[in-house]
Amino acid sequence: MKDSLPAVLELYEKLKPKLGEEEARALLEFVEASVERKAATKEDLQQTELTLRDELRRIDQALRDELRRIDQALRAEIHQLDQKIEATKADLIKWTFGFWVGNVAVLSGIMFALLRAFVGK
Numbered sequence: 001m002k003d004s005l006p007a008v009l010e011l012y013e014k015l016k017p018k019l020g021e022e023e024a025r026a027l028l029e030f031v032e033a034s035v036e037r038k039a040a041t042k043e044d045l046q047q048t049e050l051t052l053r054d055e056l057r058r059i060d061q062a063l064r065d066e067l068r069r070i071d072q073a074l075r076a077e078i079h080q081l082d083q084k085i086e087a088t089k090a091d092l093i094k095w096t097f098g099f100w101v102g103n104v105a106v107l108s109g110i111m112f113a114l115l116r117a118f119v120g121k
Helices: 006-019 021-038 042-119
Strands: none
16 A cells, blocks of 8 residues: 555545454555556557557548549549539520511511501502
């Protein structure tokens, strides 16, 4: 038992009258040994830190790879949408041109008919 720990000594002094000297010492030694076995050492903490850092690197790389795949898929989808928009734009221009040609033809016909009706009299 470590004599430098006042709390342990105080506990020993309190347990000694109730349990007896030998039993109190044995109980405190058992508790102290259990605590020391379960306490993390500096090396344990360093090893855990290294393991966590490695795992974080692997996760980071996996996420970056996944983001690259998603980015490529999105770029392909955007390219397809751009092509569809261009095709739709060309169709729209074609139909708009046809609409105006048709309107001009109809209005020309109406004007020709009106001119013939009024000028011809």
